[in-house]
Amino acid sequence: MGEAHCQDTGGIDCAEASRRLWAFLDGELPSLSKEEVEAHLKYCTGCTHLTEKQQQFLGLLHLDHSPAGLEAQAAALRAKILERLAEARASGEM
Numbered sequence: 001m002g003e004a005h006c007q008d009t010g011g012i013d014c015a016e017a018s019r020r021l022w023a024f025l026d027g028e029l030p031s032l033s034k035e036e037v038e039a040h041l042k043y044c045t046g047c048t049h050l051t052e053k054q055q056q057f058l059g060l061l062h063l064d065h066s067p068a069g070l071e072a073q074a075a076a077l078r079a080k081i082l083e084r085l086a087e088a089r090a091s092g093e094m
């Protein structure tokens with residue numbers, strides 16, 4: 001019926017998502033759990049923001065050479081570039 005709250009979607013909630021975040025970023029989650037976290041991140045900006053922070057933190061600690069880790073790093077970099085472009089456009093530099 002309504003889709004106002006995370007809990008109503010049948011997916012995992014914020015507490016569960018943040019509990020799985022480290023394993024998710026390390027690529028250690030089974031694919032089903034991973035899909036649940038990814039699905040949650042798609043509609044939850046709070047957890048997406050948290051994930052990006054954790055990715056940056058992980059990037060400082062060690063380089064993740066797993067395919068999932070490299071993909072996440074590439075995605076984070078891409079997002080950062082797009083963000084910079086949007087900022088530049090908004091301030092009239094481009």
Ligand SMILES: [Zn+2]
Nearest residue numbers: 013014044047
């Ligand atoms: Zn969330």
